[in-house]
Amino acid sequence: MTVMVVLPFALSACGLLGGNSQPAQKEQAKLDISIEADRDLNTDTKGRGAPMLLRVYELKSDIAFQEADFFALQNSDKAVLGTDLLAVDQFIMRPGETRKIQRKSNPETTAIAIFAGYRDLPTSVWRVVHKMEVAPESSWYRAVIPANKAKLKIALQSNAILMTDEEAGTRPVQYANESMKGLDQNPIEGAKQQIDSVTQSVPKMPEKPSLDSFKGPASLLKK
Secondary structure, three states: OEEEEEOOOHHHHHHHHHOOOOOOOEOOOEEEEEEEEOOOOOOOOOOOOOOEEEEEEEEOOOHHHHHOOHHHHHHHHHHHHHHHEEEEEEEEEOOOOEEEEEEEOOOOOOEEEEEEOOOOHHHOEOEEEEEOOOOOEOOHHHOOOOOOEEEEEEEEOOOEEEEEEOOOOEOOOOEOOHHHOOOOOOHHHHHHHHHHHHHHHOOOOOOOOOHHHOOOHHHHHHO
């Protein structure tokens, strides 16, 4: 099941036709979001994968989303997010299923937020946020190719969301559970990377000069 809701912002566009008193319209970003669920998505007590609710939000601000608890977002997301909610795509994701979202964003969107209805809350990462770049003012010559775009890959793991920015090659840092930040990284490999980075940052000591390199008073003593 797929549900897509776009909250109305057409009135602001219509207002531009009535005069020049309105602020300049912001440019829409191009959204290209791929979603892939693991085979062991949302496992039950017997280790079997199970369907799961997933929502992808366009937000004017992500503050309310970050501060809300799981059940408030699950049951009353529109009331909790209020005017910050610009659009939402809702899916029931099944193990191994894939989805695509391709469209232009709301001009006021500053963040793409992901909510996943994992059953095992204490050990899951059920919320992540991707901050959008500041939208420039709309221009006719960028109508076909927007200046901003968000190409995101969302991997729904057994008990965590892993979101990758394919344009920048980075992962968002806002996790619902601070203890789960390293979930996708091998701890030994992560420690090795930290040691390597520290080693590279330590300046090398200069080599000890030999007596032959001095041609001042030392050369006179030899005579």
